[in-house]
Amino acid sequence: MTDLSDEVLVDRAQQELPYNSRSYQILMQRYQPYLYRxxxxxxxxxxxxxxxxxEVLVRVYKSLPGFKKESAFKTWLTAITINRCNTRHDKIKREARFKDLWAREAPESYEHQFDHHDDEFGRLIEGLNYQERQILSLRFVAEMELKDIAEIAGLKLSxxxxxxxxxxEKIKARQTDDS
Structure with missing residues (x-):
């Protein structure tokens, strides 16, 4: 069965999933080294x-039954993978900016406690109004994009x-005042 074409395996996987994942497994074994690279x-x-x-393997498992075959399977799989990479890269950059911001602006003791970010985050947003706390929580805790936060909060993006x-800025100003 491992010598079957992608097209045949995709057809089989679409018919078999979620009850039987053999064709899906063969496809993923075939592409896993490529995806990892x-x-x-x-x-x-x-x-x-x-x-x-x-994440990609799970996404493909969930999405494969709906794959419309408008492109080659490898192209579709690559697009999913690149999208997941972009999402992760953005998350890593956001986390680095957030850590860098507080490493520069916060007292030394904060840096050592950053791993307990829920408690520290709660202290950081003290004194902000509900909407400000909500926006920051959705951004940094729920890791949502500002456009999605705007929709949830009933605000325009700007x-x-x-x-x-x-x-x-309020948090940074308070950190500066406390120093």
Whole structure:
């Protein structure tokens, strides 16, 4: 069965899933080395690459029954993989900016407690109004994009961005005052 074409395996997997995953497994075994190389080339981190690979495998498993075959399977699979890499890369950059912001602006003791970010985050947003706390929580805890936060909060994107950045400025100003 491993010598079957992608097209045949995709057809079989679409018929078999979710009750039988044999054809899906063969496809993923065939493409897993390619996917890992592609992911690692983007992220340059083995642990992150393994995590993204797992996300891709799950996404393909869930999405394969709906694959419309408008492109080659490998093209579709590559697009899913690149999208997951982009999402992870953006998340890594956001986390780095957030850590860098507080490493520069916060007292030394905060850096050592950053891993307990829920407690520290709660302290950081004390004194902000509900909407400001909500926006920052959705951004940094739920890791949502500002456009999605704006929709949830019932704001225009520009107003949401303004409230987000002003909230950060309030926190930075308070950190400066406390120093």
């Amino acid at each position: 592609l992911i690692y080339a983007s992220l340059k981190d083995a642990d992150e690459s393994h995590d993204v690979l797992q 107003a949401c961005k303004m409230k987000f950045y002003r909230s950060l």
